[in-house]
């Protein structure tokens with residue numbers, strides 16, 4: 092039985108994304124593969140949710156449903172209170188590979204979505220300059236994607252996604268291909284950017300530490316078919332300053348063990364209060 096311990100009422104407004112008793116099945120020839128079941132999930136404006144789960148549990152399927160690329164087999168999927176009908180400008184997506192247009196410079200890549208929105212040139216320039224500066228690529232704006240490092244490409248992809256001002260950004264293991272130093276630096280930048288913009292971010296990762304550093308709310312998905320097994324506020328969210336220092340924080344080991352044990356199905360999910368008490372007891 093899935094347990095959602097996160098208190099959705101605390102945000103005080105209707106969730107921007109709402110999934111109720113959602114199921115997802117794929118057809119392969121005569122076979123039906125059920126990949127997600129009993130998914131109840133509300134994403135509130137300003138949440139930075141990290142989704143953890145073993146390979147194949149349905150994380151990307153869930154993201155693709157929220158993005159509007161796939162239709163759930165049953166259940167309810169609402170975006171901003173309305174039935175989800177397909178991809179829309181309120182939802183931006185960043186994948187593991189940056190997927191920049193290889194023939195366009197960084198600024199032209201960012202401009203692409205703004206042209207689609209039919210914004211005038213002066214407005215496009217203002218927005219491009221703002222987001223290129225935010226991700227620290229001002230000096231590199233005229234370079235083509237193949238002239239950028241992996242981290243720079245991902246920052247350009249994030250800027251491109253932010254520039255169209257989606258209300259939610261969905262990120263599917265966006266830093267998985269980066270080396271650890273670049274990854275740490277880009278994690279810090281994303282966290283800072285979230286604080287500055289108060290964007291809603293839904294971020295898939297395999298990395299427990301990445302989730303603890305980035306999220307204000309952590310969700311685990313387990314099993315086959317996958318279902319939500321834990322949905323908690325990150326008790327360390329406001330205590331972390333830099334990506335390098337949080338492993339020394341009191342309560343970190345307890346939280347990490349709780350998440351890993353839940354992912355391995357070794358520990359029954361705990362209530363939010365019990366989790367807080369457990370972390371507090373370690374301090």
Ligand SMILES: Nc1ncnc2c1ncn2[C@@H]1O[C@H](COP(=O)(O)OP(=O)(O)OP(=O)(O)O)[C@@H](O)[C@H]1O
Pocket residue numbers: 117118119124126144145146147148149150151152153
């Ligand atoms: N379009 C599809 N058609 C048929 N089966 C699919 C399709 N997409 C995904 N699947 C299957 O659904 C299951 C869940 O896949 P999904 O990519 O959602 O998992 P995941 O948790 O994101 O995995 P990973 O962490 O390895 O990326 C897998 O068994 C996969 O083979």
